[in-house]
Amino acid sequence: MITAEGLTKRFGDKTAVQDVSFTVKPGSVTGFLGPNGAGKSTTMRMIVGLDRPTSGRATVAGREYRRLRAPLTEVGVLLDAKAVHTGRTARNHLRAMAATHGIPSTRVDEVIDLAGIGSVSRKRAGGFSLGMGQRLGIASALLGDPHTLILDEPVNGLDPEGVRWVRQFVRHAASEGRTVLLSSHLMSEMAQTADHVIVMGRGQVLADAPLEELVRAWTVNTVRVRTPRAADLAAAVGGPSVEIVSTAPDLLDIVGLPAARIGDLAADRGIPLHELTPTTGSLEEAYMALTGDSVEYRTKEIS
């Protein structure tokens, strides 16, 4: 369980994070979304005690990070892949981290295997590719077999295999009852990984809701209809709350009516339908609607 209560961070006269409150529950993967500069990383840094909040507080398992008895076994942190001395080998980096908690070197070898960096573990981290650095960061986060994972852009720079591995890994961790907070800019990946989504923009929480609710609330459901009698159908379904866009002579995109109703109306009038496809919006569309340039930043209650 991660809790933020009224977190605020000002750098000089710039407010990076303003009165942010949320709870990240165990047993599910919570996605943390927002444009660059929205305050996600600053919020994560405050959670793990690297930045001191101007006001408010953040706790993990009910305690501020700095008061945790054994931080590495409570929280696995990946804030950026470059939190590693470039002159030290991956294995020695992990050994030094493990030593602070008395974690045995067998566990160091375990996380090296888990993260798939066995072949480079005795090479200095300065020469690592972005993906390898990311894997080393993930290995460090796993050292203490933590109850909570806080991962900022964990799939950044990973190959498709690595991306899939991270997804399976965090899903598995959540299924074991662990708390996972994960940020990413890859919407399709997030849509597959997260159960719950927190969206930040301009330092504030814009939305905090289960993924499906968020998508439903912030996207329009369109029904795509293909029919040789498009004009007749358009006349039949037309109404004040219905929006119809025709992109081809036999094609209508209808917003404002459920697919079943359109089908019934067509059947009543004997209009043949060649296609009737309801499309639900994607997380990406919901995200763009919440944060996009075309739309002013706004918040909306999602119940």
Next chain:
Amino acid sequence: MTVQAPPLTRPRADTVHRPSFLRSLHGEWIKLATLRSTWWSIAIAAALTIGIAMLIAQAVDQPGFDPIQAVVMPIQFTMLLAGILGAISVTGEYSTGMIRSTFAANPVRGSVLAAKAVVIALFLFVSSLLTFFAAALAVTAVVSTRDQSIDWSDPSASLLPIVVSSLAMAVFALIGVAFGFILRSGAGAIAATVGLLFVLPIVANFFMLAGESWAWVMDAAAYLPVAAAQSAILTDGAALETPVAYLTLAAWVAAGMLGAWAVLRTRDA
């Protein structure tokens, strides 16, 4: 590289794996010992100490010259290596981002500072002790050709200068550590360390030529770290009383550590 299925966790007794100061020391020691720059610095310091000590022993052949002076004199050069090693042990973490991993593992910043300071100080003390003893052997070999020797039966002319010199090296390293935490940038911390250890004494020396009204500058300069160390190492004709010299060195360490702690505890990492 293979993707592994995720069965990665097993029940673990959390109580076993938790931090302690001893474990922080262990972590800091691994960090120090696994960087090549550490061993390069120590190797260069050792080579300089032994080489310069032998040169001095060879060159200075006058009555009243105690060979132990040749052993400890090279500290004038190696002090900078100690200070720089201390500084980069901290700034290297900031420049690479390692400091965030360090604070993630140990969020109690004062404890990180203490662990790093203890490890660096002990490492410099022990490595300097070994180096000075090696230099003593080398000097003995040089001066034995003219029937001189280090008088080991008199600690104040043998063991004590070596131990105190080693302590001084630890003090210089801690000054570097303090500047490292306060300034965070490698260039800045090294400049500040070199400035305090090396440049300020030279600047103060210019005032020797100035009149009586500037004598206080020379008096004050006796309290600079290197000057105080010299008073502590070779007590004959020292500018400071021996206890005052020790206190001065301790005060520099205390001031540095307090300054570092003051900025560490409030500043974002």
